[in-house]
Amino acid sequence: MSQFLGDPSRDYVILGEGNTSARIDDETFFVKASGTRLAGIERDGFVAVRNAPILEMLDAGDLSDREIDQRLMAARVDQSGPIKPSVETLFHAWLLSQPDVNFVGHTHPTAVNAIMCSVGWRDAIQGRIFPDEIVYCGVAPAYLEYTDPGCALARAIRSTVEEYGDRCGLVPKVVLIQNHGMIALGATAGEVQDITQMWVKVARVLAGTQAFGGPHFISQENVDRLHTRPDEDYRRRVARAQGG
Numbered sequence: 001m002s003q004f005l006g007d008p009s010r011d012y013v014i015l016g017e018g019n020t021s022a023r024i025d026d027e028t029f030f031v032k033a034s035g036t037r038l039a040g041i042e043r044d045g046f047v048a049v050r051n052a053p054i055l056e057m058l059d060a061g062d063l064s065d066r067e068i069d070q071r072l073m074a075a076r077v078d079q080s081g082p083i084k085p086s087v088e089t090l091f092h093a094w095l096l097s098q099p100d101v102n103f104v105g106h107t108h109p110t111a112v113n114a115i116m117c118s119v120g121w122r123d124a125i126q127g128r129i130f131p132d133e134i135v136y137c138g139v140a141p142a143y144l145e146y147t148d149p150g151c152a153l154a155r156a157i158r159s160t161v162e163e164y165g166d167r168c169g170l171v172p173k174v175v176l177i178q179n180h181g182m183i184a185l186g187a188t189a190g191e192v193q194d195i196t197q198m199w200v201k202v203a204r205v206l207a208g209t210q211a212f213g214g215p216h217f218i219s220q221e222n223v224d225r226l227h228t229r230p231d232e233d234y235r236r237r238v239a240r241a242q243g244g
């Protein structure tokens with residue numbers, strides 16, 4: 001999954017951009033090491049961390065960059081060696097604690113950021129534009145305004161996803177961050193790949209609609225219908241089995 005998302009030909013990330021994580025068990029997960037490149041990443045590009053001490057940081061009040069660094073290093077399962085977890089480990093820990101989320105992929109696709117770095121981003125993502133967007137990426141993405149990466153971003157993602165859950169009754173598949181990028185949440189590694197691919201396509205189509213008067217959104221009635229249709233549910237399960 002990490003190599004897939006990091007493949008330069010997909011244009012989801014370049015250089016050290018983006019980070020990925022995978023649940024190991026209820027107490028630990030793998031996350032990309034700080035500074036590692038996703039392109040061609042291997043086993044040694046990840047660090048296993050304990051989630052409890054990381055989740056505690058989200059409720060620990062103001063933490064300096066130094067304190068965050070120290071606590072992240074202390075959360076490693078293996079304390080030997082200098083390998084440091086990414087500062088975005090905080091939001092990975094919280095997202096992996098959500099039901100049915102076992103893999104998380106965070107990328108900065110050029111097509112997605114063309115929207116998320118624009119003046120009109122909020123209006124552009126208010127509606128759904130084609131059936132497969134809903135099949136793979138759910139009824140709607142969750143989204144939030146630009147927030148300082150690290151502890152502040154993890155706390156903002158937590159409140160955004162909680163508010164989304166209160167409103168929609170489920171965990172989003174896609175979280176969009178203004179002036180930053182996207183996060184895909186999946187039960188399997190394949191699902192994270194599928195969601196990222198599909199939302200990048202959504203972004204490209206949205207950009208294309210600007211040449212013809214802007215996007216025409218599917219009605220809420222049809223969005224709900226697509227989300228609950230048995231044949232679409234079947235397609236979703238087949239896609240998950242193939243991807244995962």
Ligand SMILES: [Zn+2]
Pocket residue numbers: 017018019106107108180181
């Ligand atoms: Zn990022």
